[in-house]
Amino acid sequence: MTATSVRGIDHIGVTVPDLETATLFLTRAFGAEVLYDALRRQDGPNGGPDVEQRLGVPAGTQQLAIRMLALPGGGPGIELFEFQGPRREPPALPCDFGWQHVALYADDLDAAVRDCVAAGATLLAGAQPLPGPEAGEHNRFAYLRTPWGSTLQLLTYPDPQPWQRAAPGGSDTGTWPTDPARPGPS
Numbered sequence: 001m002t003a004t005s006v007r008g009i010d011h012i013g014v015t016v017p018d019l020e021t022a023t024l025f026l027t028r029a030f031g032a033e034v035l036y037d038a039l040r041r042q043d044g045p046n047g048g049p050d051v052e053q054r055l056g057v058p059a060g061t062q063q064l065a066i067r068m069l070a071l072p073g074g075g076p077g078i079e080l081f082e083f084q085g086p087r088r089e090p091p092a093l094p095c096d097f098g099w100q101h102v103a104l105y106a107d108d109l110d111a112a113v114r115d116c117v118a119a120g121a122t123l124l125a126g127a128q129p130l131p132g133p134e135a136g137e138h139n140r141f142a143y144l145r146t147p148w149g150s151t152l153q154l155l156t157y158p159d160p161q162p163w164q165r166a167a168p169g170g171s172d173t174g175t176w177p178t179d180p181a182r183p184g185p186s
Helices: 019-030 049-055 109-118 162-166
Strands: 011-015 033-039 062-070 077-084 102-105 140-145 151-156
Touching: 019 033, 019 062, 019 077, 019 109, 109 140, 109 151
Parallel strands: 011 077, 102 151
Antiparallel strands: 033 062, 062 077, 140 151
């Protein structure tokens, strides 16, 4: 097996029905910051055979606007796309093939859920304990639907997880984000 030069997630692309509404949700719910508009509405639309081939979309599809946002804390960017065209499917549900949800780490899960709901998300069920290899006394998660219908998971795992102890090296600290108050490797 060869090593790759991939180091992590740079950004997540999300197609939304309205760029401004989605931007408002992400800034209110997560404190996301608008970095730049890759395609301003007044400069679009962007379409044609090149776009159709590059993105693998049906003929007649046009990009109306594209915006890049940054999450606080150096997480991956969120790139919002607004399209018009002959095909518009509803967002994937967790039972559908393909990328089906985005999971964001929160230091304070309850506050993050409250912020998302206040910004327009729908909580699907109250926060639950993380199960099995992710379990820990304070490790929890919750699923929500964004205003445009995509599935969002919020999670926190400040306690060591069983999978980390079973991993090569047997460390009780992982490389994933954890509570900043949690001590690092000694």
